[in-house]
Amino acid sequence: MSEQREQRVLDALEQSRRRPPKFTAPRIDMSHGAGGKATHKLIEGLLLPAFNNPALAPLSDAALLPFGDAQLAMTTDSFVVRPLVFPGGSIGELAVNGTVNDLAVSGATPIGLSAALIIEEGLETEVLTHEVEAMANAAARAGVSIATGDTKVVERGKGDGLYVITTGVGVADPECVFSTASVRPGDKILCSGTIGDHGAAILIARGDLELEAEVLSDTQPLTPLVKALKDAAGSELRFMRDPTRGGVGTVLNELARDSGYGVAMWEERLPIRDVVHGACEILGIDPLYVANEGKLLAIVSSEAADAALEALRNTDGGEDSQIIGEIREEPARMVLMHTGFGGTRMIDMLVGDPLPRIC
Amino acid sequence: MSEQREQRVLDALEQSRRRPPKFTAPRIDMSHGAGGKATHKLIEGLLLPAFNNPALAPLSDAALLPFGDAQLAMTTDSFVVRPLVFPGGSIGELAVNGTVNDLAVSGATPIGLSAALIIEEGLETEVLTHEVEAMANAAARAGVSIATGDTKVVERGKGDGLYVITTGVGVADPECVFSTASVRPGDKILCSGTIGDHGAAILIARGDLELEAEVLSDTQPLTPLVKALKDAAGSELRFMRDPTRGGVGTVLNELARDSGYGVAMWEERLPIRDVVHGACEILGIDPLYVANEGKLLAIVSSEAADAALEALRNTDGGEDSQIIGEIREEPARMVLMHTGFGGTRMIDMLVGDPLPRIC
Numbered sequence: 001m002s003e004q005r006e007q008r009v010l011d012a013l014e015q016s017r018r019r020p021p022k023f024t025a026p027r028i029d030m031s032h033g034a035g036g037k038a039t040h041k042l043i044e045g046l047l048l049p050a051f052n053n054p055a056l057a058p059l060s061d062a063a064l065l066p067f068g069d070a071q072l073a074m075t076t077d078s079f080v081v082r083p084l085v086f087p088g089g090s091i092g093e094l095a096v097n098g099t100v101n102d103l104a105v106s107g108a109t110p111i112g113l114s115a116a117l118i119i120e121e122g123l124e125t126e127v128l129t130h131e132v133e134a135m136a137n138a139a140a141r142a143g144v145s146i147a148t149g150d151t152k153v154v155e156r157g158k159g160d161g162l163y164v165i166t167t168g169v170g171v172a173d174p175e176c177v178f179s180t181a182s183v184r185p186g187d188k189i190l191c192s193g194t195i196g197d198h199g200a201a202i203l204i205a206r207g208d209l210e211l212e213a214e215v216l217s218d219t220q221p222l223t224p225l226v227k228a229l230k231d232a233a234g235s236e237l238r239f240m241r242d243p244t245r246g247g248v249g250t251v252l253n254e255l256a257r258d259s260g261y262g263v264a265m266w267e268e269r270l271p272i273r274d275v276v277h278g279a280c281e282i283l284g285i286d287p288l289y290v291a292n293e294g295k296l297l298a299i300v301s302s303e304a305a306d307a308a309l310e311a312l313r314n315t316d317g318g319e320d321s322q323i324i325g326e327i328r329e330e331p332a333r334m335v336l337m338h339t340g341f342g343g344t345r346m347i348d349m350l351v352g353d354p355l356p357r358i359c
Numbered sequence: 360m361s362e363q364r365e366q367r368v369l370d371a372l373e374q375s376r377r378r379p380p381k382f383t384a385p386r387i388d389m390s391h392g393a394g395g396k397a398t399h400k401l402i403e404g405l406l407l408p409a410f411n412n413p414a415l416a417p418l419s420d421a422a423l424l425p426f427g428d429a430q431l432a433m434t435t436d437s438f439v440v441r442p443l444v445f446p447g448g449s450i451g452e453l454a455v456n457g458t459v460n461d462l463a464v465s466g467a468t469p470i471g472l473s474a475a476l477i478i479e480e481g482l483e484t485e486v487l488t489h490e491v492e493a494m495a496n497a498a499a500r501a502g503v504s505i506a507t508g509d510t511k512v513v514e515r516g517k518g519d520g521l522y523v524i525t526t527g528v529g530v531a532d533p534e535c536v537f538s539t540a541s542v543r544p545g546d547k548i549l550c551s552g553t554i555g556d557h558g559a560a561i562l563i564a565r566g567d568l569e570l571e572a573e574v575l576s577d578t579q580p581l582t583p584l585v586k587a588l589k590d591a592a593g594s595e596l597r598f599m600r601d602p603t604r605g606g607v608g609t610v611l612n613e614l615a616r617d618s619g620y621g622v623a624m625w626e627e628r629l630p631i632r633d634v635v636h637g638a639c640e641i642l643g644i645d646p647l648y649v650a651n652e653g654k655l656l657a658i659v660s661s662e663a664a665d666a667a668l669e670a671l672r673n674t675d676g677g678e679d680s681q682i683i684g685e686i687r688e689e690p691a692r693m694v695l696m697h698t699g700f701g702g703t704r705m706i707d708m709l710v711g712d713p714l715p716r717i718c
Contacts, residue, residue, distance in 0.1 A: 033478070
């Protein structure tokens with residue numbers, strides 16, 4: 001088994017060598033910011049070769065940097081969501097939770113955040129105050145402080161009111177070495193609740209859809225859910241990600257590609273609200289690609305999966321958790337969905353950008 | 360003397376309590392991003408009260424966070440300069456040097472950077488590639504790696520091509536506790552070279568001025584200059600800052616306010632290029648408020664000042680260093696310029712924003 005595994009990793013490596021990624025687009029378009037195929041091409045074809053270094057190479061949610069005897073986790077994210085305020089949250093809350101969550105799913109304990117604000121000339125002070133308070137409240141809720149910041153103002157017409165860029169540093173837990181390399185066939189895939197809520201909330205708030213129903217963004221810190229999982233599954237917890245931009249479909253495709261294994265999902269087990277289903281149908285997009293901002297995907301060994309599920313369901317914000325799939329030997333490097341009618345379909349990387357400026 | 364000093368600090372504290380800053384502007388305007396009086400009001404009247412925490416309070420270039428037995432320095436900066444490429448540098452180089460320098464003047468050794476890119480739809484890949492390579496080269500020159508990043512794309516017309524946001528973390532040197540509280544009357548103020556070069560280079564590159572002469576931005580990592588100063592002055596080195604947005608005038612005003620002492624400057628000692636003087640005269644602004652991106656202001660004891668000056672002058676990028684002023688008992692909390700004609704004038708905080716989007 002160990003030899004098979006080794007061969008898989010070698011095969012994956014060789015394949016990536018045979019096909020060095022190239023970034024051939026002459027201009028950047030919206031799809032390059034969508035978190036799917038085009039974003040990967042931009043990152044792997046242009047950014048990685050230039051910034052080439054061991055910390056960046058794994059491309060996980062947070063980089064690990066040596067600091068004395070310990071390891072420091074570092075992560076950054078820009079938030080350019082429109083509108084600034086939406087049902088269930090706002091850009092300031094999102095910016096803090098997003099970075100706290102990237103640290104949390106890396107198994108790190110946050111020790112500080114930085115916040116950079118790029119403000120459009122003419123922004124009402126009331127709007128700015130709301131966002132600054134939302135950031136402070138979210139930071140307090142996550143038990144971390146905003147330790148440093150920067151403020152720039154750009155001319156009217158540039159900047160859409162406010163962009164918020166947060167960076168987080170944390171202490172990496174030496175006990176938690178989460179990696180796609182530790183994933184094994186038979187492992188279960190847990191999802192901590194309904195998917196697509198954040199993206200659907202933004203779309204409805206923009207008025208792009210004529211829907212009466214209200215969907216709230218799921219923005220929340222994942223720290224309590226991560227703690228519950230760690231306590232319940234211990235070293236049987238292999239890997240975690242928060243399926244933000246690009247959604248569950250993108251994270252599982254990355255997992256399949258990076259582990260060399262196949263991912264199987266059961267459509268009937270996916271927790272999706274009816275109204276999110278409805279919104280996605282109108283738009284002709286799959287909720288699997290819609291962003292979440294308070295959900296966790298976790299890979300847990302088959303033995304520990306039920307206890308982990310129970311722990312998630314007993315934690316605030318994890319009540320609707322489900323085991324949505326499992327890791328299999330085949331089809332290697334692919335994501336297969338078992339549909340309700342006994343059929344199957346491939347879930348590929350997101351192409352294009354059906355949902356711009358969602359986070 | 361020690362009692363006098365204590366009284367000064369108490370006075371300054373009491374005064375700041377008597378006049379709690381208020382942010383009363385109904386909207387954000389360009390002056391709030393200029394680094395002068397309006398920026399201070401925004402930070403002290405709106406951001407600090409919300410984000411209130413011990414790491415943020417000192418408002419230095421980098422926040423210090425406890426990490427095991429050590430201290431972690433953290434700093435962030437957004438770069439929104441127009442044009443993206445200018446004589447002597449470009450936004451990518453600036454973004455890396457700026458954050459490296461904030462760590463350096465805090466006495467910290469950089470261990471990693473994050474980079475967030477907000478790209479305008481339609482940006483030529485060639486332009487992006489140039490900036491990504493400029494970032495990589497600047498990072499290599501400063502001996503630090505770009506460990507993590509994020510990429511967002513905003514619609515055409517939003518974003519001016521590219522905004523770059525860098526955050527840096529470093530190990531704080533326990534031997535170097537730089538603070539305005541350690542500054543004493545008689546200490547000398549050293550400036551590591553000609554002032555206003557970066558701001559003037561940007562203005563000329565924008566074509567706002569009809570000047571034939573070329574001025575190069577001074578963007579460079581300050582790490583070698585900081586090392587030379589530390590080696591030469593040891594514990595006689597009291598405090599350092601890099602006079603970026605807001606220029607030398609703003610940094611010295613902050614120093615006067617925070618230390619409770621007066622700052623005296625000699626106009627004839629200020630190293631300013633003729634062409635920068637000329638550009639500033641046309642615009643009716645004082646080069647003291649023009650941004651630098653590769654200059655250092657250092658406060659050094661009177662005894663160590665000459666050795667420190669010599670060390671700076673013998674280091675690449677510090678050849679034009681000068682002792683430009685000194686700390687005095689009076690006038691408390693003010694900056695006084697001794698002009699060439701035996702007169703004096705007050706140097707106040709920058710009001711308004713004569714030079715938008717300079718960094």
